[in-house]
Amino acid sequence: MVDRKAFHTLSYGVYIVAAQTDELRAGCVVNTFQQVTSSPAQVSVAVNKDNATADVIKKAGRFTAAVLDETATMELIGRFGFKTSTEIDKFADTAFATDAAGQPYVTEHACAWASVRVDHTIDMGTHWVFLGEAEEAGVLSKEPPMTYAFYRQVKGGKTPPKASSYDATEAQAAPAPAPAAPAAGTSKWECQICGYVVEVEGDELPADFTCPVCGAGPDQFTRIA
Numbered sequence: 001m002v003d004r005k006a007f008h009t010l011s012y013g014v015y016i017v018a019a020q021t022d023e024l025r026a027g028c029v030v031n032t033f034q035q036v037t038s039s040p041a042q043v044s045v046a047v048n049k050d051n052a053t054a055d056v057i058k059k060a061g062r063f064t065a066a067v068l069d070e071t072a073t074m075e076l077i078g079r080f081g082f083k084t085s086t087e088i089d090k091f092a093d094t095a096f097a098t099d100a101a102g103q104p105y106v107t108e109h110a111c112a113w114a115s116v117r118v119d120h121t122i123d124m125g126t127h128w129v130f131l132g133e134a135e136e137a138g139v140l141s142k143e144p145p146m147t148y149a150f151y152r153q154v155k156g157g158k159t160p161p162k163a164s165s166y167d168a169t170e171a172q173a174a175p176a177p178a179p180a181a182p183a184a185g186t187s188k189w190e191c192q193i194c195g196y197v198v199e200v201e202g203d204e205l206p207a208d209f210t211c212p213v214c215g216a217g218p219d220q221f222t223r224i225a
């Protein structure tokens with residue numbers, strides 16, 4: 001028997017991996033970036049095949065990783081962790097720099113970064129695991145790195161289905177289908193972070209409402225009907 005709660009005890013950080021080709025600039029939040037060996041400095045990351053970033057990393061043969069710090073906002077995590085690079089240019093409203101190979105890496109709310117040459121790509125079913133050597137790396141600030149536990153417990157963040165650590169047995173981030181039109185006496189609101197739509201009685205979202213997908217509060221919702 002596999003008690004999936006055992007995996008809830010694992011510790012991770014929260015990162016944004018990114019890559020660029022002539023066709024697309026892509027990036028997504030991951031918790032699966034990690035160092036594999038010290039000398040040379042080899043690292044790995046598991047990226048869901050359905051994430052746009054996976055294809056771009058495969059084509060570019062490289063990726064960058066930014067280590068998010070505890071100041072990272074839900075807007076930033078929502079943009080890179082709940083939306084797709086084929087629909088929005090996630091870097092348009094994000095501070096970033098480019099490495100020596102011309103690949104973008106996020107610099108806002110990031111305390112460190114690395115630029116990686118992919119040497120091995122392993123097919124793990126739902127995910128590709130990219131393994132390679134860090135050719136550049138640097139420290140960006142002294143802010144403490146955000147842990148996955150901090151993201152979940154302090155920021156109230158959720159885990160979307162494409163994350164490696166998603167647990168389908170927990171009602172985490174599977175959006176409920178939105179009702180077509182609001183019933184009389186109700187209003188309809190859209191989360192600006194992850195796009196979740198909710199219909200509530202009356203004209204206001206309750207002050208203690210939190211988005212069941214990404215954990216955003218009422219101030220992140222816009223009334224749409």
Ligand SMILES: Cc1cc2nc3c(=O)[nH]c(=O)nc-3n(C[C@H](O)[C@H](O)[C@H](O)COP(=O)(O)O)c2cc1C
Nearest residue numbers: 028029030031047048051052053081083084085163
């Ligand atoms: C906290 C958190 C951790 C995540 N971890 C991973 C991960 O390790 N691997 C992965 O493929 N996706 C992970 N995701 C999901 C992707 O960030 C998400 O599917 C994103 O929208 C993909 O964007 P893209 O289509 O532009 O690549 C995570 C998301 C969050 C919020």
